[in-house]
Amino acid sequence: MKDFTIFWGCTIQTRFPFLEKSTRMVLDGFDLPYRDVDGFTCCPEKSLVNNIDHGLWVLTAARNIALLDKAGVDLVSPCTGCVSNLATVNGELHSDNKEKIKVNSILKEIGLEFKGKNKLRHLVPFFHDEVGIPAIKNKIVKPFHGMRIALHYGCHMIRPSHALKNDDPLDPKKFDNLIRAMGAESVQYMTKLLCCGQGLDRVDQHENALHFARLKLKELKSLKIDAMALCCPSCYLQFDNNQFLMEKEGEKFGIPILYFTELLGLAMGHKPEDLGVDSHRVEATDFLEKWQRLNGEFARTDELNRQLEEGFGIAQH
Amino acid sequence: MESLNIKLLEVCSKCGACYHICPSCLNLNEGYDPRAVIKDILAGQYEKWLSHKSIWQCLECHHCLEICFQHYGFENAMAAMRTLASKKGLAPTQVKRGWDMFIKTSRLGEPAAPARKKLGLPEAAKSGAEDFKKILKIYQERKESGVRSQKSE
Numbered sequence: 001m002k003d004f005t006i007f008w009g010c011t012i013q014t015r016f017p018f019l020e021k022s023t024r025m026v027l028d029g030f031d032l033p034y035r036d037v038d039g040f041t042c043c044p045e046k047s048l049v050n051n052i053d054h055g056l057w058v059l060t061a062a063r064n065i066a067l068l069d070k071a072g073v074d075l076v077s078p079c080t081g082c083v084s085n086l087a088t089v090n091g092e093l094h095s096d097n098k099e100k101i102k103v104n105s106i107l108k109e110i111g112l113e114f115k116g117k118n119k120l121r122h123l124v125p126f127f128h129d130e131v132g133i134p135a136i137k138n139k140i141v142k143p144f145h146g147m148r149i150a151l152h153y154g155c156h157m158i159r160p161s162h163a164l165k166n167d168d169p170l171d172p173k174k175f176d177n178l179i180r181a182m183g184a185e186s187v188q189y190m191t192k193l194l195c196c197g198q199g200l201d202r203v204d205q206h207e208n209a210l211h212f213a214r215l216k217l218k219e220l221k222s223l224k225i226d227a228m229a230l231c232c233p234s235c236y237l238q239f240d241n242n243q244f245l246m247e248k249e250g251e252k253f254g255i256p257i258l259y260f261t262e263l264l265g266l267a268m269g270h271k272p273e274d275l276g277v278d279s280h281r282v283e284a285t286d287f288l289e290k291w292q293r294l295n296g297e298f299a300r301t302d303e304l305n306r307q308l309e310e311g312f313g314i315a316q317h
Numbered sequence: 318m319e320s321l322n323i324k325l326l327e328v329c330s331k332c333g334a335c336y337h338i339c340p341s342c343l344n345l346n347e348g349y350d351p352r353a354v355i356k357d358i359l360a361g362q363y364e365k366w367l368s369h370k371s372i373w374q375c376l377e378c379h380h381c382l383e384i385c386f387q388h389y390g391f392e393n394a395m396a397a398m399r400t401l402a403s404k405k406g407l408a409p410t411q412v413k414r415g416w417d418m419f420i421k422t423s424r425l426g427e428p429a430a431p432a433r434k435k436l437g438l439p440e441a442a443k444s445g446a447e448d449f450k451k452i453l454k455i456y457q458e459r460k461e462s463g464v465r466s467q468k469s470e
């Protein structure tokens with residue numbers, strides 16, 4: 001496997017450092033060849049920077065990508081927005097030579113050149129395609145058998161597909177496959193591909209952001225799922241933080257939000273508090289208790305089956 | 318307004334297909350509807366939309382882009398309106414605040430050092446703020462002189 005760096009992005013490092021912790025723990029658990037690279041800035045955030053100055057959006061992203069060219073490493077990110085922004089600019093510069101020359105004439109002044117030769121991938125498709133389901137299954141010691149988990153892909157994990165090219169943009173499967181590899185049921189539901197709506201919180205429309213959070217949380221409450229899984233700090237903010245705010249106002253959903261890396265870390269045998277699951281605003285206690293209990297039951301059944309098999313073995317002799 | 322393509326928008330005005338997959342069109346009770354904006358753009362009367370909160374309700378989810386047979390999508394028209402609105406100083410307060418922070422620091426926040434230590438995380442990699450400042454300056458100077466040479470032509 002080629003060396004890669006993790007692009008953490010602003011939101012995880014500023015607001016949710018525990019998500020960096022669980023990501024590092026699972027990467028280390030698989031012994032993956034990653035290292036930190038100095039010099040990244042904001043990806044930059046599309047809705048913010050591109051709305052105001054498209055040229056600067058392209059230049060800033062190109063600079064981040066040029067750092068990869070210099071270090072000779074691929075990029076993997078646990079943030080959907082970062083990957084989709086970087087990949088979109090990468091695609092734009094590969095198809096627009098004039099713009100590429102313009103960008104490079106500025107980057108030259110700081111000793112960089114945009115080549116865009118390295119892969120830019122989100123953590124979920126990276127695990128699916130590069131680590132692979134069999135290797136993941138091998139590492140699972142505490143599976144989620146019997147647990148009903150609802151996935152939220154997050155728009156920018158899969159769209160725009162011309163830039164990301166990693167899954168079907170309207171019927172994605174890779175995250176589902178990973179959740180199933182951990183032993184859980186991936187519950188199918190009507191609003192599965194609905195945008196989280198967190199973007200509205202960034203344009204002074206908090207009530208509308210809550211409206212979008214509600215659409216999904218209401219359906220999931222009625223389906224009695226055990227948890228929602230996602231892998232984007234912005235979606236996490238929407239469903240953990242905003243759900244918590246609504247609960248404080250008396251609107252209770254009780255849906256714990258688990259990051260992909262936290263679920264994988266738990267299934268690999270790490271303790272919830274080491275992974276930072278205790279830093280969530282919506283508590284995951286019920287989820288964790290059910291999982292522990294089911295694991296105990298499954299372990300007992302497994303043991304019984306083993307004894308029975310042995311018993312039959314003796315009888316047959 | 319590079320992303321406003323009148324030819325493509327004229328096709329939109331007869332199509333409207335992406336309305337039916339757009340999460341904001343389908344779910345915002347206040348009636349988000351880029352079809353109305355596009356109609357006004359084509360009629361040259363989009364001014365009123367620049368101060369309307371509608372243009373900030375596009376979630377940039379790219380659903381419209383994915384299903385559009387022109388590979389265009391409502392989102393491009395809405396993004397162009399937001400750029401125009403921003404130029405006139407009509408962006409929402411949070412957008413302005415975020416922009417200022419980005420321009421000043423190259424990021425939207427700094428790594429939380431004490432929390433990192435508590436979690437046992439390594440020191441965060443260095444930011445590229447210094448180099449960003451340099452290229453930002455060159456970029457702005459070139460943009461300025463570009464605007465000036467355009468005006469003198």
Ligand code: SF4
Pocket residue numbers: 335338339340341342351374375376377378379380381382390391392395
């Ligand atoms: S990108 Fe904007 S306009 Fe397009 S479907 Fe999503 S919310 Fe609607």
Ligand code: SF4
Pocket residue numbers: 328329330332333334335336381384385386387388389390391
């Ligand atoms: S953006 Fe594409 S799908 Fe949407 S109305 Fe225009 S032509 Fe139709």
